[in-house]
Amino acid sequence: MFQVEHITVELVGDEGTFLAVDDVSLALESSQIADIVGPSGAGKSTFLYALSLLVPCRSGDLLLDGRRVSSFTPSEWRSLVALVQQKPTLIEGSVQTNLLLPWTLKVHKEHKRPTFEEMRRLLDRAELSDISLERPVSKLSVGQQARIAFIRTLLTRPEVLLLDEVDAALDAASTRAIGGLVTSFAHDGGAVLRVRHKVDDGRASYRCRFEGGCAGALESVPPCEDASRSDDGSFRETGRHE
Amino acid sequence: MNSSGIIHIAPWQLGLASVFIVASIAVIWAMKFGLGKRLAWAAVRSYVQLLILGYVLSWLFHLDSGLMVIAVLLIMSGVAAITVSRRVSEMPGKIIRATFTVLFGVCLLITFTVTGLIVQVHPWYLPRYVIPVAGMVLGNSMASVAIALERVFRDLDARSDEIRGLVALGATPREAADASIRSSLIAGLIPSINTLATAGVVFIPGMMSGQILAGTAPGVAAPYQIVILFMVTAASLFSSTTAILLVYKHRFDKFGAYIDESVREPSGT
Numbered sequence: 479m480f481q482v483e484h485i486t487v488e489l490v491g492d493e494g495t496f497l498a499v500d501d502v503s504l505a506l507e508s509s510q511i512a513d514i515v516g517p518s519g520a521g522k523s524t525f526l527y528a529l530s531l532l533v534p535c536r537s538g539d540l541l542l543d544g545r546r547v548s549s550f551t552p553s554e555w556r557s558l559v560a561l562v563q564q565k566p567t568l569i570e571g572s573v574q575t576n577l578l579l580p581w582t583l584k585v586h587k588e589h590k591r592p593t594f595e596e597m598r599r600l601l602d603r604a605e606l607s608d609i610s611l612e613r614p615v616s617k618l619s620v621g622q623q624a625r626i627a628f629i630r631t632l633l634t635r636p637e638v639l640l641l642d643e644v645d646a647a648l649d650a651a652s653t654r655a656i657g658g659l660v661t662s663f664a665h666d667g668g669a670v671l672r673v674r675h676k677v678d679d680g681r682a683s684y685r686c687r688f689e690g691g692c693a694g695a696l697e698s699v700p701p702c703e704d705a706s707r708s709d710d711g712s713f714r715e716t717g718r719h720e
Numbered sequence: 721m722n723s724s725g726i727i728h729i730a731p732w733q734l735g736l737a738s739v740f741i742v743a744s745i746a747v748i749w750a751m752k753f754g755l756g757k758r759l760a761w762a763a764v765r766s767y768v769q770l771l772i773l774g775y776v777l778s779w780l781f782h783l784d785s786g787l788m789v790i791a792v793l794l795i796m797s798g799v800a801a802i803t804v805s806r807r808v809s810e811m812p813g814k815i816i817r818a819t820f821t822v823l824f825g826v827c828l829l830i831t832f833t834v835t836g837l838i839v840q841v842h843p844w845y846l847p848r849y850v851i852p853v854a855g856m857v858l859g860n861s862m863a864s865v866a867i868a869l870e871r872v873f874r875d876l877d878a879r880s881d882e883i884r885g886l887v888a889l890g891a892t893p894r895e896a897a898d899a900s901i902r903s904s905l906i907a908g909l910i911p912s913i914n915t916l917a918t919a920g921v922v923f924i925p926g927m928m929s930g931q932i933l934a935g936t937a938p939g940v941a942a943p944y945q946i947v948i949l950f951m952v953t954a955a956s957l958f959s960s961t962t963a964i965l966l967v968y969k970h971r972f973d974k975f976g977a978y979i980d981e982s983v984r985e986p987s988g989t
Binding site: 530531532533534552553554556557560561562563565566567568569579580582583584585586627630631634 | 881882884885886887888889890891892895973974975976977978
């Protein structure tokens with residue numbers, strides 16, 4: 479469903495350019511969840527950014543349902559392959575204003591807006607049942623904001639979710655709640671790629687290990703060391719489905 | 721005082737006026753702003769340029785060719801564009817090109833609307849009207865464009881996380897930059913609105929004062945000043961809007977992603 483072919487990203491650092499992501503390939507099928515793990519500075523976030531076209535790739539290709547990335551507009555691509563950043567980026571206003579923000583954008587305008595009940599249901603499932611839709615987001619904690627940002631993307635119904643440590647600022651209960659939402663998203667046919675630093679929560683069936691030098695070093699980034707990499711670089715079943 | 725009722729300023733009086741600049745530089749040095757040299761240089765330039773202008777204008781005002789007048793406007797727009805690009809201090813090449821296009825276009829449009837349709841001078845290029853009007857249009861547009869561009873880049877950078885979030889949700893560059901574009905336009909326009917609102921009360925316009933000092937009846941000078949203030953307001957708005965719309969896109973790559981330092985540098989993960 480979602481294929482990443484030989485993605486290479488070159489970034490500019492303090493000491494010139496270096497390869498932040500070096501020839502990484504992988505393939506995700508519908509309903510699959512894969513975790514990207516590895517030390518800080520390994521290029522994990524950069525990789526997710528590249529998949530959502532937020533940093534330019536030097537080479538490589540991306541395919542969604544067999545269609546090349548070049549046949550989408552960048553906005554369309556990002557609405558289908560949706561990144562949730564580590565740092566929640568909410569705008570000033572209420573929870574509802576933020577949850578409906580995507581429908582103020584051209585790319586989502588023709589899609590159906592979520593109903594009040596849909597928003598409420600997701601908030602409840604994300605351990606935010608005590609937060610009203612009218613609450614200004616400035617009054618929320620970082621952990622609550624992170625969940626609002628996550629739900630906002632979930633409501634846009636992407637095909638692939640790219641999650642960059644969305645549970646980094648969350649307590650155990652909220653982490654479980656987000657994990658549950660991710661599992662249901664996959665259950666409904668979505669594919670998920672997560673960057674995580676926390677202890678494995680057992681929800682991902684695949685794992686891809688990133689290793690790279692410290693920032694600025696020109697070291698290669700061997701992807702998917704975890705016995706899940708086949709010769710063509712894609713993931714294979716490792717039998718860790720729930 | 722001579723026969724026309726104008727008090728002439730002698731060189732020693734001009735020298736005395738320089739005390740203002742010397743005092744300003746003294747304050748700057750005392751407070752260590754580090755702008756002293758720039759102010760001194762700007763003051764010297766204005767002194768020399770205006771004295772020369774005094775002589776050049778009398779030559780310019782006798783120009784008898786529309787093309788020559790347009791050429792003068794081109795040079796004025798060019799200098800204004802370079803000034804803006806220095807102040808904004810980013811992407812100088814792109815800023816100069818965009819600003820020059822905008823300033824020259826707005827200058828032609830507004831100046832000839834005023835001289836051709838409102839004042840109705842003959843011939844159409846009558847330098848004694850066209851050049852001072854263009855000077856006011858350009859001077860004010862230049863200030864607004866500089867404020868607006870400086871502001872838009874600063875605001876985009878301050879919002880870069882939010883912008884990346886919006887882009888990740890599928891926003892186009894225009895949608896992602898919208899809030900910055902609006903606030904920069906407002907910042908560029910506020911000085912014009914303040915000027916309009918306080919004209920004649922706090923702010924006694926230079927042109928009107930000059931005309932009255934030179935012996936024009938206040939009843940004749942006032943309508944001129946109103947035309948000038950309105951035209952300057954429109955010029956500021958048109959030029960800062962078009963300049964921002966031409967330039968903000970350069971902060972986005974061909975995939976519509978925001979280009980900032982943190983994206984280009986490894987962010988630690």
